[in-house]
Amino acid sequence: MSLRFVLGKLLRALLTLVLAVTFVFVVLRMSGDPVTQMLPDDTPASVVADYRQMWGLDRPLPEQYARYVAGILHGDFGFSFRDDRPALDVVLERVPLSLELGLTALALTIVLGIGGGILAALKRGTSVDHATMAMTIMGHSMPNFFLGILLILLFAMTWRILPSSGVGTWKHLILPAVTLGTSYAATVARFTRSSLLEVLNQPFMRTARAKGVPFRRRILGHALPNAGIPIVTVVGLRLGALIGGAVVVEPVFAWPGVGQLLVNAVAFRDLAIVQTIVLLIAVTMVVVNFMVDITYGWLDPRIRVDSGEATA
Amino acid sequence: MSNAVLALQDVSRHYRGKGGLLRKGDTLRAVDGVDVTLAPGETLGIVGESGSGKSTLGRLAAGIEPPSAGNVTFKGKPYAPIGSSAWRRQRRDVQVVFQNPSQALDPRLSIADQIRGAMEAHRLDTGKSGAGSLDALLARVGLEGLGRRYPHQLSGGQLQRAVIARALSLSPDVIVCDEAVSALDVSVQAQILNLLQDLQAEFSVAYLFISHDLGVVRHVSHRIAVMQHGRIVEAGPAGDVFASPRNSYTKALIAALPAASPSARRARDAKRRLDFAKV
Numbered sequence: 001m002s003l004r005f006v007l008g009k010l011l012r013a014l015l016t017l018v019l020a021v022t023f024v025f026v027v028l029r030m031s032g033d034p035v036t037q038m039l040p041d042d043t044p045a046s047v048v049a050d051y052r053q054m055w056g057l058d059r060p061l062p063e064q065y066a067r068y069v070a071g072i073l074h075g076d077f078g079f080s081f082r083d084d085r086p087a088l089d090v091v092l093e094r095v096p097l098s099l100e101l102g103l104t105a106l107a108l109t110i111v112l113g114i115g116g117g118i119l120a121a122l123k124r125g126t127s128v129d130h131a132t133m134a135m136t137i138m139g140h141s142m143p144n145f146f147l148g149i150l151l152i153l154l155f156a157m158t159w160r161i162l163p164s165s166g167v168g169t170w171k172h173l174i175l176p177a178v179t180l181g182t183s184y185a186a187t188v189a190r191f192t193r194s195s196l197l198e199v200l201n202q203p204f205m206r207t208a209r210a211k212g213v214p215f216r217r218r219i220l221g222h223a224l225p226n227a228g229i230p231i232v233t234v235v236g237l238r239l240g241a242l243i244g245g246a247v248v249v250e251p252v253f254a255w256p257g258v259g260q261l262l263v264n265a266v267a268f269r270d271l272a273i274v275q276t277i278v279l280l281i282a283v284t285m286v287v288v289n290f291m292v293d294i295t296y297g298w299l300d301p302r303i304r305v306d307s308g309e310a311t312a
Numbered sequence: 313m314s315n316a317v318l319a320l321q322d323v324s325r326h327y328r329g330k331g332g333l334l335r336k337g338d339t340l341r342a343v344d345g346v347d348v349t350l351a352p353g354e355t356l357g358i359v360g361e362s363g364s365g366k367s368t369l370g371r372l373a374a375g376i377e378p379p380s381a382g383n384v385t386f387k388g389k390p391y392a393p394i395g396s397s398a399w400r401r402q403r404r405d406v407q408v409v410f411q412n413p414s415q416a417l418d419p420r421l422s423i424a425d426q427i428r429g430a431m432e433a434h435r436l437d438t439g440k441s442g443a444g445s446l447d448a449l450l451a452r453v454g455l456e457g458l459g460r461r462y463p464h465q466l467s468g469g470q471l472q473r474a475v476i477a478r479a480l481s482l483s484p485d486v487i488v489c490d491e492a493v494s495a496l497d498v499s500v501q502a503q504i505l506n507l508l509q510d511l512q513a514e515f516s517v518a519y520l521f522i523s524h525d526l527g528v529v530r531h532v533s534h535r536i537a538v539m540q541h542g543r544i545v546e547a548g549p550a551g552d553v554f555a556s557p558r559n560s561y562t563k564a565l566i567a568a569l570p571a572a573s574p575s576a577r578r579a580r581d582a583k584r585r586l587d588f589a590k591v
């Protein structure tokens with residue numbers, strides 16, 4: 001990997017972050033005044049003005065923005081209006097829970113998605129293939145929260161074998177992780193199947209068979225690595241979104257992760273929290289994208305060798 | 313021929329239509345009752361136009377497709393059932409070189425790794441390929457020092473050399489060359505054909521050389537079989553088939569060959585006019 005390649009990536013990453021932060025900053029301030037949102041309707045105008053002044057919201061937008069960016073550079077991400085604590089602390093203490101849920105769900109996605117995709121591709125045209133693809137269509141078309149509510153209804157309400165909400169034991173993890181994991185497994189399965197089928201039809205796969213290369217080796221050594229790029233791309237997207245939590249699933253299961261915090265913070269116009277979460281998601285996305293790019297190079301020598309130009 | 317390394321006896325391959333290109337119930341006789349033998353170290357050329365069944369014949373000979381009828385024997389023994397581990401081991405003895413070398417190689421692996429992979433599949437010592445070390449083998453096919461290159465970094469001719477090296481690394485008795493030079497430039501074709509001829513004696517390997525290009529086949533073959541509609545319509549020593557073709561289809565194929573030089577073409581055309589006048 002050339003230095004130019006890395007530098008180019010870093011510059012792009014920085015630009016992405018600046019754009020994300022700026023966009024959120026401006027949009028949040030245009031979409032409503034946090035002070036009127038928080039205080040009762042009959043609050044005297046002078047009190048509102050005091051709060052505005054206290055949080056610096058009375059200053060011109062460019063000045064607020066400059067202060068905000070300067071703060072970030074010093075590690076100050078602002079104060080949560082609601083908790084009256086540094087926003088970064090509030091967000092970071094939620095991260096482990098979101099990661100716990102997200103990683104479990106991702107593991108499920110990978111096992112079900114890639115496993116199902118491989119199975120469908122190898123058994124192309126059979127009932128196994130048709131059944132797998134029918135399930136992925138169902139997974140695509142059923143909204144996340146709906147499956148969540150359905151699972152709660154069955155496992156928590158009707159059969160009473162799993163808790164419906166909250167955190168604590170591994171049992172609390174099962175329903176939200178299944179809800180979150182299966183929804184994306186459908187996408188991964190379809191990508192895996194189609195890209196694997198494409199490779200399986202390549203002449204070099206037939207050549208390998210004609211040379212007496214064993215089946216397992218043909219699939220694991222030649223077919224899957226060649227089919228890997230689309231799979232890595234879709235899994236990477238999911239991995240990048242992990243830290244931001246599950247905006248829909250977390251509230252459904254009362255899972256106190258970043259996703260739930262984000263929903264609440266947006267409703268409450270807790271500017272610093274929303275901005276910090278968006279920045280956190282942007283940073284994670286950038287890091288994961290970089291990892292995905294490196295994986296591309298590992299998967300495909302054509303990208304590796306031309307990395308200076310082709311992928312920059 | 314009793315000492316034949318590869319023998320096809322009354323071999324047929326029929327495809328039953330399932331409602332695609334072939335109508336349901338229709339049968340395509342891709343290969344229809346063909347007898348072919350290949351002696352150790354010789355080159356048998358198979359010529360014919362597209363759809364004459366010559367590629368199917370190649371796959372039957374290589375054992376990667378089962379015959380519908382008849383026997384394919386290698387050194388007197390039939391191939392094991394396709395997919396069995398015995399069948400897998402037999403793949404070592406008959407190698408295949410296909411038309412498009414850029415697609416016959418895994419784009420992810422270096423040339424040396426591809427050759428090692430083929431050898432490892434047969435548990436061969438990767439230090440001892442057909443020509444000694446792997447480096448020596450690569451040098452022998454004209455790819456000295458290019459083992460660490462990836463397929464996309466090599467030209468078409470170099471890729472076909474790599475494919476040939478990979479086939480030779482398993483020390484096969486037979487290599488089925490199915491349109492092995494058809495995708496290459498004419499100048500590169502000649503280089504690869506000469507390489508194949510040079511390697512034949514060194515590695516004592518027999519070629520089943522399949523091509524639609526009569527000129528190419530004539531250049532490399534000891535014997536030639538002409539295929540049409542799944543059958544062999546004429547067979548014999550290469551010189552005889554060209555000098556005095558008996559079958560009208562063979563004559564037509566030979567007549568369609570481009571002449572080597574303008575003077576040769578004028579001579580040929582004059583002879584044709586004369587022949588026509590006689591009729």
